[in-house]
Amino acid sequence: MKVGVVYAVPSRQAWLTIDVPEGTTVKDAIERSGVLRQFPEIDLATQKVGIFGKVAALDAVLEEGARIEIYRPITADPKTVKRRPKEGEAPGSEGAAG
DSSP states (O other): OEEEEEEEETTEEEEEEEEOOTTOBHHHHHHHHTHHHHOTTOOTTTSOEEETTEEEOTTOBOOTTOEEEEOOOOOSOTTTSOOOOOTTSOTTOTTOOO
């Protein structure tokens, strides 16, 4: 069965389609895909993975056509990053009541 493995960093991305046998786990597919050789910074012990945008365990068994996503760690604290203005909102208004 065919599954996809995706990973991206700001400078490049990989979307690998591989053939795996029935009963293959998320971890097995990631290892078979070669993505760990392309991106040696990936640490499956600490980084989350998902299937079609939903967090999944490394031992989850895959279904035909699954897209495995390897998530990068958050590098900025969302509480300290300034919010971008919404479309149509004046810069600097940050939801202030007037």
